Amino acid sequence: MFEGLREKLSNAFRVLSGKGKITEKNIEEAVQIVKTSLLAADVSYKVVKEFVENVKKRALGEEVLKSLTPDQMFIKIVRDELVRLLGEREPLKLVHNPSYVMMVGLQGTGKTTSAAKIANYLKKQGKRPILVAADTYRPAAIDQLEVLGRKIGVPVITGDRRNAIKIVQDAMRQVKDSGYDVVILDTAGRLHVDEEMMQELEEIKKMIRPDEILLTVDAMAGQDAVNSARTFNERLEVTGFVVTKLDGDSRGGVILTIRYITGKPVKFVGVGEKVDDFDEFYPDRIANRILGLGDVLSLIERVERELDQEKLEKMGQKFIRAEFTLEDFREQIKEIKKLGIDKILEALPGASQVDLDTSEKELRKIEAIINSMTPQERNNPEIINASRKRRIAAGSGTTVQDINKLLKSYEEMKKLMKMFKKGKMPFGLKGFRF
Amino acid sequence: MGFFEKLKEGLRKSRETFFNHITKILKSRRLDEDTKAEIEELLISADVGVEATEYIIKKLEEKKSEDAFGTLKEVLIEILSKPNGLNIPVEKPFVISMVGVNGSGKTTTCGKLAAMFREEGKQVVIGACDTFRAAAIDQLKVWAERAGATFISHMEGADAAAVAFDAVNHAISKSKDVVILDTAGRLHNKRHLMEELAKINRVIKKVLPNAPHEVLLVIDAVTGQNGLQQAKTFREIVGVTGIVLTKLDGTAKGGIAIAIAKELGIPIKFVGVGEGLEDLKPFNPHDFVEALLAGDDNDNT
Numbered sequence: 196m197f198e199g200l201r202e203k204l205s206n207a208f209r210v211l212s213g214k215g216k217i218t219e220k221n222i223e224e225a226v227q228i229v230k231t232s233l234l235a236a237d238v239s240y241k242v243v244k245e246f247v248e249n250v251k252k253r254a255l256g257e258e259v260l261k262s263l264t265p266d267q268m269f270i271k272i273v274r275d276e277l278v279r280l281l282g283e284r285e286p287l288k289l290v291h292n293p294s295y296v297m298m299v300g301l302q303g304t305g306k307t308t309s310a311a312k313i314a315n316y317l318k319k320q321g322k323r324p325i326l327v328a329a330d331t332y333r334p335a336a337i338d339q340l341e342v343l344g345r346k347i348g349v350p351v352i353t354g355d356r357r358n359a360i361k362i363v364q365d366a367m368r369q370v371k372d373s374g375y376d377v378v379i380l381d382t383a384g385r386l387h388v389d390e391e392m393m394q395e396l397e398e399i400k401k402m403i404r405p406d407e408i409l410l411t412v413d414a415m416a417g418q419d420a421v422n423s424a425r426t427f428n429e430r431l432e433v434t435g436f437v438v439t440k441l442d443g444d445s446r447g448g449v450i451l452t453i454r455y456i457t458g459k460p461v462k463f464v465g466v467g468e469k470v471d472d473f474d475e476f477y478p479d480r481i482a483n484r485i486l487g488l489g490d491v492l493s494l495i496e497r498v499e500r501e502l503d504q505e506k507l508e509k510m511g512q513k514f515i516r517a518e519f520t521l522e523d524f525r526e527q528i529k530e531i532k533k534l535g536i537d538k539i540l541e542a543l544p545g546a547s548q549v550d551l552d553t554s555e556k557e558l559r560k561i562e563a564i565i566n567s568m569t570p571q572e573r574n575n576p577e578i579i580n581a582s583r584k585r586r587i588a589a590g591s592g593t594t595v596q597d598i599n600k601l602l603k604s605y606e607e608m609k610k611l612m613k614m615f616k617k618g619k620m621p622f623g624l625k626g627f628r629f
Numbered sequence: 630m631g632f633f634e635k636l637k638e639g640l641r642k643s644r645e646t647f648f649n650h651i652t653k654i655l656k657s658r659r660l661d662e663d664t665k666a667e668i669e670e671l672l673i674s675a676d677v678g679v680e681a682t683e684y685i686i687k688k689l690e691e692k693k694s695e696d697a698f699g700t701l702k703e704v705l706i707e708i709l710s711k712p713n714g715l716n717i718p719v720e721k722p723f724v725i726s727m728v729g730v731n732g733s734g735k736t737t738t739c740g741k742l743a744a745m746f747r748e749e750g751k752q753v754v755i756g757a758c759d760t761f762r763a764a765a766i767d768q769l770k771v772w773a774e775r776a777g778a779t780f781i782s783h784m785e786g787a788d789a790a791a792v793a794f795d796a797v798n799h800a801i802s803k804s805k806d807v808v809i810l811d812t813a814g815r816l817h818n819k820r821h822l823m824e825e826l827a828k829i830n831r832v833i834k835k836v837l838p839n840a841p842h843e844v845l846l847v848i849d850a851v852t853g854q855n856g857l858q859q860a861k862t863f864r865e866i867v868g869v870t871g872i873v874l875t876k877l878d879g880t881a882k883g884g885i886a887i888a889i890a891k892e893l894g895i896p897i898k899f900v901g902v903g904e905g906l907e908d909l910k911p912f913n914p915h916d917f918v919e920a921l922l923a924g925d926d927n928d929n930t
């Protein structure tokens with residue numbers, strides 16, 4: 196549905212352009228395509244309307260950079276504008292001692308989990324956080340925070356389980372001069388239209404004067420985020436957002452909406468159920484994700500984090516010297532398997548279950564083929580002649596065609612590496628498949 | 630209070646709106662370009678999605694009605710009108726499995742469903758198959774007590790399928806009427822977690838070949854276009870038989886249910902309209918469409 200943004204845009208411009216300029220005539224279709232794509236990503240209708248108008252104005256008449264085609268130029272303008280609107284990465288601003296951080300949001304957006312994640316994050320930064328469980332409505336919410344607190348080694352103040360205001364009062368007394376420097380307050384989920392519950396938050400805010408009021412927003416949320424984010428912000432003047440469940444496959448257009456509507460920054464993103472699955476906000480990656488271009492940067496980072504660094508460096512050097520052999524290829528496949536193909540595909544745009552299954556099969560096949568080669572063959576694939584191919588095919592339970600395909604991919608990869616070496620960066624690795 | 634009243638009440642709460650503003654404009658207009666644009670905005674702002682919206686507008690064009698909004702209502706109700714009764718087996722127990730992404734409201738819905746069956750005089754067993762989320766078991770236990778249902782659970786971290794197995798077995802041996810299984814929330818793109826759900830189903834079938842008789846996917850009304858992907862994947866892996874649309878007491882319209890009904894033909898069976906035990910209602914397409922089109926003016930003020 197959306198993996199085709201690039202293709203669609205390039206078609207739109209191919210039809211009408213060729214002049215190397217973005218004109219009133221050829222831009223309409225492109226704007227429509229971007230509009231549809233943003234709506235499919237759940238950016239608010241009104242925000243989309245204004246956004247594409249701005250993009251149109253900026254794009255009109257702009258000279259296309261020599262190195263770019265009009266469609267690439269247009270994507271660049273859209274992307275730049277998106278990144279600009281998504282804002283800068285902003286850290287928590289904790290000025291008081293102790294500082295109060297107040298978590299607020301709709302039900303089920305992930306306040307409790309995020310509260311624990313923030314505590315864990317601060318603890319790792321050398322702070323002394325303490326949690327306060329003030330969700331007196333949802334059954335066992337307090338127990339949930341206690342369990343999480345134990346897991347990360349951060350104390351949890353619970354107090355009177357019926358009255359949130361009293362819990363906060365107790366907590367304030369306990370925290371004073373205790374040495375804890377950040378107090379993270381988990382509140383009950385509530386609808387922004389629930390007057391009584393919103394008043395409770397206002398009252399708590401008055402009591403603790405928090406340095407941060409963080410609104411948790413589910414990355415899967417749709418158009419109504421306009422209403423909830425606006426109301427929470429009007430009532431409480433939130434200081435930022437925590438966008439949760441970004442490990443799903445939603446495009447996260449809601450992030451643009453809430454930024455646009457409130458002007459407040461996204462401070463953290465949640466990317467999994469474990470306390471460490473928590474990240475700072477990178478606007479450029481989110482821009483790609485919203486546009487359906489895939490969060491490739493985060494993927495690369497994850498790969499880097501999880502792969503064996505030493506092996507990777509050795510591999511990288513071989514890559515640069517263009518000495519990458521099939522033996523190395525096999526090593527790499529092992530590493531990929533360790534990381535989990537599903538994780539890699541999750542981060543790529545448009546990858547489906549089918550891709551996952553075929554990729555797994557393909558990798559298994561490639562591994563079998565390389566396993567059936569002699570060490571000599573692995574290090575000098577050019578010696579693999581027809582009779583060797585037949586032997587390898589029989590040994591790995593594949594066909595000679597499979598072996599040819601693998602060797603061809605390998606050759607292509609080598610060519611690519613030579614280009615890297617010469618400093619020519621090919622634009623996209625399109626068409627490369629094993 | 631009926632469902633529609635409750636929704637309207639929710640909207641009233643939101644602000645001192647001129648509530649009938651949009652409803653007024655909605656009355657008898659031809660389908661000209663302005664009206665089309667207005668309908669497009671209305672539907673997309675309700676999370677119906679671009680594709681389903683285009684489909685609906687095309688339908689309206691085909692019908693050439695003089696009353697565009699009246700016809701719109703008809704079209705929407707038609708999409709949503711699917712048989713949505715529960716698939717209750719002749720022989721008890723009736724096994725229901727609740728599935729969905731994190732935070733959609735599975736546990737709360739389990740409690741409400743149990744209360745509904747208890748109200749009908751049925752004996753209910755609740756199985757705590759969410760052995761992952763911290764304190765999920767405690768949360769469900771409170772609901773089971775509120776509803777007066779038997780509660781079956783293991784330790785946190787235990788095998789979810791084993792809990793399901795025990796709950797169903799317990800119901801069979803004590804000849805209970807209904808088993809409701811609360812499963813852990815999971816994002817549909819996590820393959821291994823989805824596999825676990827499939828396993829729960831397989832294990833139940835060993836004791837009761839036709840179970841689970843209902844697999845209800847719980848979707849938060851706030852959900853955007855990702856809801857369609859959720860429904861697709863959950864259906865593929867555990868055979869979803871119906872949707873429960875929760876949190877409809879806010880300002881979210883839950884239009885994604887229209888996209889799901891149109892695209893996948895999965896019926897909406899219940900809607901959640903509050904945090905109380907009684908706040909689960911059978912789905913009524915007419916009321917739902919009324920509420921969807923009744924629009925508030927949050928965006929215009």
